[in-house]
Amino acid sequence: MATLKEILAKKIEEFRPRTTRLVKEFGDVKIGDVTISQAIGGARDVKCLVTDISYLDPHEGIRFRGKTIPETFEALPKAPNSNYPTVEAFWFFLLTGDVPTQAQVDEVIAEWKTRQVVPSYVWDAIRGLPRDSHPMVMLSVGLLAMQRDSKFAAFYNSGKFNKNVAWESVYEDACDIVARIPIVAAFIYNLKYRSDFQVPIDPKLDMGANFAHMIGQCEDYKDVARMYFILHSDHESGNVSAHTTHLVHSALSDPYYAYSAGINGLAGPLHGLANQEVLDWTLKFQEKYCKDQEPTKELVTKALWDTLNSGQVVPGYGHAVLRKTDPRYMSQREFCLNTPGLKDDKLFKLVAMIFETAPGVLMEHGKAKNPWPNVDAQSGVIQWYYGVREWDFYTVLFGVGRALGCMANITWDRGLGYAIERPKSVTTAMLEKWAEESKKAASN
CATH class of the missing domain: 1.10.230.10 (Cytochrome P450-Terp, domain 2)
Incomplete structure (x- = not known):
């Protein structure tokens, strides 16, 4: 008697030609407002997501709040003795669309310092993993461990939830995450690659510079961190990490659940890996x-x-x-x-x-x-x-930067009261029916 897996394997092999034929022969057939090839092919180019944080033009590239990368770097206040802005200045810009003053940047830097203290149980949770765990697993676990402190979850469970002000608690969680995630990333790097030699936060440094300090890097690497985190922050909403974060949060899962899911998507070899x-x-x-x-x-x-x-x-x-x-x-x-x-x-x-x-x-x-x-x-x-040669850590660096865009986006999601995401699926048999109808209509 065939096993379940053997039966399933046979059915999959029998099914595959149906999908192949639909894409090859009827890919341009419309089903509603999309084509068969778009429905099968990952919703490619289907315009059904909204974000004002960034836009990706096929021929121009990314724009952050309407500005190209060079325009963004030029407009934002620079870190001391640097040609690059601080990540904190960029965070202000992503959230508001306004170029901050230096005083406003200093205020964000000071606020993040109060948010950077990571509870000790987060370190315990990460240390409880096998030391050879992938660093992205450690980052995802670290985010979930911090969920205990979610202000959005507390507000939702308080019995006083009001959707018109729900964004405020999302904002608090978002600020905590973007302030803490480089601290967690540095901890993971030191745990795995520097014999658990942990370096304390330097309260005088901005986020990018402090990350460089915590992983034992040189002065020049401070600009590397600032540049890297900003460049990887957002790429409109259709990429896996951004879309996953938005999707999970649309169910009113708090930002920790949502970005942990986004991180897990980022870890895929077709994305951040x-x-x-x-x-x-x-x-x-x-x-x-x-x-x-x-x-x-x-x-x-x-x-x-x-x-x-x-x-x-x-x-x-x-x-x-x-x-x-x-x-x-x-x-x-x-x-x-x-x-x-x-x-x-x-x-x-x-x-x-x-x-x-x-x-x-x-x-x-x-x-x-x-x-x-x-x-x-x-x-x-x-x-x-610069000596960061443990390349399985590179996606963690990506994840630190991508937190900025994902957290800015879901703050706005709640501010605008976006609904739970729930697209409609169809069956292969329905696609085949539409394909045949289209074929008959074309021959008449």
Whole structure:
């Protein structure tokens, strides 16, 4: 007698051609206001989410509150002795759309200091995990452990819940999360990679600088942290981490539940985990093709063709929405080019040559819809240069930054009273019926 798993395997194999045929032959058939290919293909390009925090234009890239990345960096008050704004200034800007004054930035910095104290039971919960647990598991557990202090949950359970003011307690939770998450991330880094050597908070430093201080980094890394957290903060609402956070919070789950879920989505290799995969690939590429020689255009071109002809992809190139080089990539590239030592680093030189070469190769190859690099193609190089070489931690860094956008968005979700998210699903048989009806109508 066949087992349940064997029966299921047979049914899946029988079912797959139905889905394949629908996408291939009837992908453009409308079912309501979307096509069959959109329904099957992850709701790609379906305009059904609203956010004013950021917008991703396929040809222009991300805009934060209407400003491009260079415009954002230029407009916001800078950290002391830095060309980059503080994360606190950016948080004010994300929430309000207004460029803060220095006094307003200082107020946010001071407020975050009062919120950065993480309860000891959070450390106990993280330490209770096996030491070889992935750092994203530790971050997710840390967030859930902090849920005990959720002000939104307390307000909902108080018997005095009022949807018109519910955003206020979401705001309190959101501020606690964005202030505490870099502290939790630094704790995880030190626990896993520095023999549990924990460094206390420096009350004089802004968030990015304090994170650098807590993981034992150099002065230059303070700007790396500020830049990295801001660049990874938000990418409109359709990406997995942002959408998951919004979806879970739409059920009035508190921000800790919601962002823990978002973090779990971010940990996927098709989302935030991609940055460590790109670095792994780049290092192997360097070892195989450029170990003892300069990465010339001719050498890299041949190596890329060898890669593609062997059936592999060039990771870090292509994006679900963008149809140009990711401006976040360009911001990090500019940082590298303006940093003595880093611009001459062998790994950066290789990444730079791949950037100059890969789009042409990919266009000639013809299978890539977008031959341009995304943010992941550059992110790991900077971390590697500064000695943060534990690449399974890179997605935690991403998660610290992404908290800013996710928390700003759900604060506004509650402020505007958005409903629980509940799209309508259909069956494959219904799709097949609509496809046949469309086929008959076209033949008449």
